[in-house]
Every structure is written in C-alpha cells, then in structure tokens.
Amino acid sequence: MQSFPVFLKLDGAPVLLAGGGDAATAKLRLLLAAKARVTIVTPAPEAELAELARTAGATLISREFSTPDLENKKLVIVATENEANDRGIAEAARAAGVTVNVVDRPALSDFTMPAIVERGPVTVAISTGGAAPVLARQVRGLIETALPKNLGDLAGFIDSFRGAVKSVLPTATQRRKFWDRFLSSAAARQVLSGDEGAARRDMLALLNRSAAGEVTGRVAIVGAGPGDPELLTRKAHRLLQEADVIVHDRLVSDDILDLARRDARRVYVGKARSAHFRTQDQINRILTEEAGAGHLVVRLKGGDPFVFGRGGEEADHLRAAGIEVEIVPGITAATGCAAAAGFPLTHRDHASAVTFLSGQGREGGEADIDWRLLAQARHTLAVYMGIDTARQARTRLIAHGRSPETPVAIVENGTLPNQRVIRGRLADLPDLLEREAVASPALIFIGEVTGDPIARTAETAIERLALAL
Template sequence: MKQFPAFLDLSGRRIVIAGGGAAALQKARLFAAAGAELFVVGRPLVPALAEELADRAVLIERTAVANDFAAATLAVVAEDDEARAEALAAAAREQGALVNVVDRPELCDFLTPSIIDRGEVVVAVSTGGAAPVLGRRLRAQIETLLPARLGELAAFARSFRRAVAGKVPPPLRRRFWERFFDGPLAAQVLAGDARGAREAMLAEINRADAEAAGEGVVHIVGAGPGDPELLTLRALRLLQEADVILYDRLVGEEILALARRDAARVYVGKAKSNHALPQEEIEALLVRYAREGKRVVRLKGGDPFVFGRGGEELDALRAAGVRAFVTPGITAATGCAAAVGMPLTHRDHAQAVTFVTGHAKGEGDPDLDWSALARLGHTLVVYMGVGKARRIAENLIGAGRAPATPVAVVENGARPDQRALKGTLAELGALIEEGGVKGPAILVVGEVAALAEACTLDALARELAERAAA
C-alpha cells in the first residue's frame, strides 16, 4: 500500500485553493460538498466559480501569496506555471497545511480520489496519481454496482445502532447486522419502504434479545489453484464472514488477505512427511470452534472433494452433529490445464479424463491399477506425483502405455511463479529432475499434453547449458 486511505471530517475546516481555472473549480466542488470553509484565491477566476460557489466559498481574485495558507488544514495548488506551483506548495507546507498540487503527484502530500457518493456511504478510488483515467473508469464500474438508496440504508442502520446495542448481546451483534443487510429488511429500505422496514426492524430487535448464543457452522471451501480471481463469489463471501479460518499450505497470502481482518487464522497445512497437524486434530479443531458458536471456514487449495480430504472432514463434522456445508473450487487439474492452454478432453485426442493421486502412506507406491490406467488410453492427471514421477512412468510403460505418450508437468499452476514442462512418458522422470520441479505440481499423461504451452526437455537442456556457460 503506497498511500494510506483516510476519510476526513472537513466541516468548518479551512481549505485554500490557489488558482482560478477549471481545475480549481473541480477541486472546489469536492471540498464545498464536504462542508469545508473554502477559500479560492486566483487571477483570473473563471465565471463558473462565481456562479457555482458564490454562497459556498470566499472568492478572492488576485494572485495567491504565502499568507493565504495560514490556518489551512489542506491546500490545493491549481496553477499552470510549474515553478509557481512548486513555490506555493512549499509556502503552504510552511504554514502547516497538507498539499495537493494538481497533476503533480510527486509534489502531493495527499491525493483526491475518484469518489462515489451515496450520502452516508462514500467509496473512493485512487491509483496514486499513476493512472487517473483508470481511476475514473473504476469509479464508473463501481457506480453501476451500488444501489441508488445505499446511503439511505446506511442512515437507517445508524438510526438503530443504539437500540441494537441496548437489546442484542455483544457476541450476537455482528450476526444481527449481517442478517439485516443480507435479508428482506435491507431490501425493503432499498426499495423505498423505510416506514414499513422500521416497524419490522423493531420486532427483529426484540426477537434478537431472546436468542441464544448462536450455533456455529463450518464451511469447507475450495480456494482454487492459487489465483485470487479464480475464487468463487460464494468462497469470497464466506471468507469475509468467517470468525476462524483453518487453511492449507496451498492457500497463498493473496487469498488470505481477502478475509476479514479480525478473523483468526490457523495454519494446518501438510507437506510430504511434515504435517502441521494430524488429520484427526484438524477435525477436532473444526468441531471445537463450531461448538463455540463460531463461523468456521476450512480453506483448501483446489477443490475440497478432489484429493483434499474434504470428505473425511465432512464425515467427522456430521458425526459430531455440527452443521457443515461445502463450497467447491476450481480444482488444480482444470486450473493448471487452463493456465497453459491444455484441454483435458478433446474430440481429436481424448474422450475422457481420469484423476489419480501419486501419494501413498509412507514411502510406498500408490495402490493403483496400472494395467487399467494404461489400457484406457485417455488423459490421466496425477496429483501429488512429483516425488514418484519416475516410478509412475515406469509402471505405466510396463503396463502397456507407449513410452512416446506426451506428458506435461505444471508447477504452481495459475500463480505468478507458474512453470510448465512437456515431453514424453519416457522422459517424465528427467523432466522433474532436470527442471528442478519441487511442487505443488500436476502430471498430465496423454495426447492433450502435447498441446500445452510449455518448455520441452531439449529447450530445458539448452537453457541449463547456457546458464552453465554464463
């Protein structure tokens, strides 16, 4: 975060704008709307300034001087002459004001963002001065998403805050307000029926006074392959509502950053031969937090029901009598395949796809029917197979799959550090070893692997040779 966003109460605060042109008028409109004590000093003053702001600002038609900024909270310099703008900015700072110089972000102490104003609700968008046009476009997009009566809804809620605080116990208040904003009462206000909503709100507050401490719930949520933009809308909403988040190794900081700031985060990730917590303890934690009345998100990379032990956790929660729900995610296979332009099925190459795991308890090989897998002849996707890649290739070839069958290895798919290698089944072990693949990665065996946008073994060898020579 390059700049800290803040909302200032400017009521009665002195704001001085140096300049009298169109840029000065644009800034003056913003500060006048915020209730500031506004002074505009410049020569000449465009006629629109006098027409719009005669009753809302002190207009002084002369060249601005240093003393004009005395007692100012904020100063805006809207002068075309660069040297003069710099001098006025320095003078304003000497008087103790924070300064904004129009179109000179390097001289600014604060920036004025693109603003979406809904009365009680104000949304500000800033690009730090890097791309003002982008900021305005984002503002336009956000405008279309926000209901016209959103400010009225916020004002309605504010009018009941004291009543809710007096009747609803502290542990239940957040949930009360979430039910309000997600439910029919908020919809009634947004539809313009504030009077009817007010009567229903009083009944809701009295009913909440008699409620018990809320029953907890667990949501088992798929976080997708790692790109935050591949989260489902439901997953995002649940993250922002959760009291506690138990997350895996494959869930990155970018996704966790979308969660509520005050949510407790508990790392329960697993790596090969290094389990942060045994599975039984994870399940016990989920049950415990739910019984404490918390909303719990069990966040898993990919999809929780595809080699994610989501089924085991759901069974444990049901056995304990805990309410539990599952939100699917984009699984690693589909996410990684899409990231490298590789279809998993294709009418010319593969009529089906099979997902298997290359992981087994201990150090043994996975208990798979290699003959059946080799005989199918369509796309085979292996999860958690990096450590056993050479052995997997040997088993498939030994069972009859052609050594020249195309393969692809996608590491950290759909993430900034994504890498993809491709070759033949006979080369699979070499791809992993020479490519330095550590995982997480998926292995794709089948004709579709030839379509992946990936580095070949020959190209990898040349790259390694060039590095060694350098």
C-alpha cells in the same frame, strides 16, 4: 508511511479555491460533496466552473488572488495551473498558517489529494504520496469493482441498529463479535441485494438470539486455488478478512494466509503421504468445536475443496452436527496449473474429454480406476497425488492401448514463482519423475494437449491436409 491518512470534516467550513479551469472544477465538485463553504478566486473562470458555483451557492470572485483571501479559511486548494502563481499562493497560505494543497505539485503541498471510492458513508481513499497519481487511479478502479454498489446502504443499516445492539450487549467485545457475525449473515447479504425488509426480520432474530446467549458459529469451506494469491475468488478473500479461525492445509501458501485478518487464529492441519499432522476425524472435531464456540471458521483448502479435497466429507459431518456450512469453490489445481504451464485441457483437434483422477486409493493404495476407458486417445488425464503410483499408471495405460509416445507434462508448484514444467512421453514417465526429483505439490498431465504447441499446430495442419486430399 510517508503521510498520515485522515478524513477531514468540512461541513460548513470556509475553504478557498484558487483557479478557474478543469482542475479547479474537479476540486470544486469534491469540496461541495463534502459540504464545504467554498470561495473561488480566479481572474478568468471557465463557464463550467462558473455555472457549478452559481447553482451550488459557492462564492465566485473574478480577480487575482490576494493575501486577505486567506483570512479565516480552514483549507486552501490551489489549481491555477501556473507554477509561479501556484507557488506564490502556497507560500502565502503557509505563512498565514492555513493548510494548503496544490494540484499536481506535491512539493508545494501540505497534503495530497487521494483517489476516492465512495459508497454512501463508506469512503476509501488511495494515495501514493503524490509519487504516482495514475497508479492511485488504477487502484481505485480495482476497488470500485470489488465493493458492492449497495455498501453504503449496509453502513446505514448498521447505524440504525447501533443503539439497539448497545442496549442488549453491554461490552465492546460482545458488540464486536455480534457485528462480525452480522456481516457474514444472511441479513447483511439481504441488505446488499436490496431486500431490507427481510434483512430487518433476520437482524432482529439474530439480535434476540445473541441477547439470550444463543451464539452459534458457522464454517465456510473455501478453495484457496492452486497457489497464486491473485487467483483467489473475491468471496474467499472476503471470508479470510472476516474469519475468527482459519483451519488450513499444507498446500495453502503463506502469501494467501497473509491476506487473512491479522487477529484470526490459524490452525494447521496439513497432510502429506504417510505423514498426517491431523487425522480427518480430528479435523472434523476441530471444525465442530470452533463453530460451536460461536466462531466464523474458514476451512481453507488448496485448489477446490470439492475436487479431491475431502470438502464433501467435512460438509456432511458439519451438517449432521447442525452447523451452518457455506461452500466457496476455488480454481482447481488442474485447470490452474495447466493454464500456468500454457496448455489447454481440451482442444478441438487433440482432446474432446478430460478426466481428473487421484493416483491414490482411499487408504493410500492404488486407486480403483477403469484404465480401459482412460486409455482412449484424444482424452486428457490430470492425475492428482500421482507421483508414487506413476509406474503402475504408465503400465496400465499402455497395456490398455494408450500409445507409449503419448506426451506428458508434470507441473510442480503450479502458478507459483518456483513453478517447474517437465515434458516427456508416457513410456518414460516414472524415470522422468525420478530423474527430475519431482516433489509434491505436482500434477501429472497425460495427453496430446500437453505436447509442444508448435508441434501440435504442425500435426493439426498435416491432418487437415490429409483430409483435404
């Protein structure tokens, strides 16, 4: 960390602003928003700055800077846009012991001005230490889109209940857990949606239950997507930041887990074929016990929890136990891996249907599948957990009429830096998997869409020409 981040209170504090152009005007707006008592020194103030100073009650002195201007000032902002003038004022400020910032000249500054995101009392400051202000502005844009517009209202709502919460819950640990529960509750969501009346009713009910010791947790069953942490949904990211306990699968990457709250407890329940670290009954019991202890539990699953992820079974179990469950979908592995590999799942000229299917049955055997239906042309198949049963799938599809020449693509570690895409034809699928030593996680895609894009385009052009003739 090159600079120590602080928020400085300037309410009523005397601040000197040197400069009269656009840069000075922008800084004047920030200082006025912080309620500083601003004196502006410049020989030629531009009209916008002069009008803003007049309407806001700032003091405008139309002359060059002089050292006595620094007297009793808490802060100096220099924006003359002339390097010699900027340097001279900065040196004078430093000699007088006044903290100084020179716009766009970090070498002359005691501190740098961050890019700012403001939501009422919630302020986010982004700094690159003066190295790349443009990058700081881009980061600000990302944060602007991520933060709810009513976040400031939520901060004010919390402030209005702080006294009541402190009187009911005497210890800091109790209060921290209460506020964590509140931020993931319906009451917080109601504030953000603008329904503060309903939020107050739910807040009082939550506070009364907490005072009576009726602490109940909840479980969020969350899809972690195909692997790339940038493909997480915003809600999934937020819940990882709020979770007390994270119960995660083998296919959830360390990069995704690193986005979680630092003090969240992680429970690994990974499964592989014939190597279950935890049985499903054990996982269900862990979720129930952790939520029963009052924790916010994130059950984190690769892909989408409701696509071959047993999320539905876990949700049914938790609801039967009287535990609140939230489902957060993720980008399913098939759509994510196909996109990362560069081919569509459907295409107007090549595939009018797509089917996601599991290569394994309930007890690890062959899946009960209507191969006649799946063997039709212009139909993309995305096969999960299909490495060990690829030979049977190949044989049955061809036996029911699918061409042995149908293109296939195997996507191993899809969306991750070590992604591998292997292409071939249906007839050779088992040998291709063996020869390339394909390992899980990998998805098998069968269908015309997986072929070479140039070949697909040429084939389509020939078909259209034939129709025209």
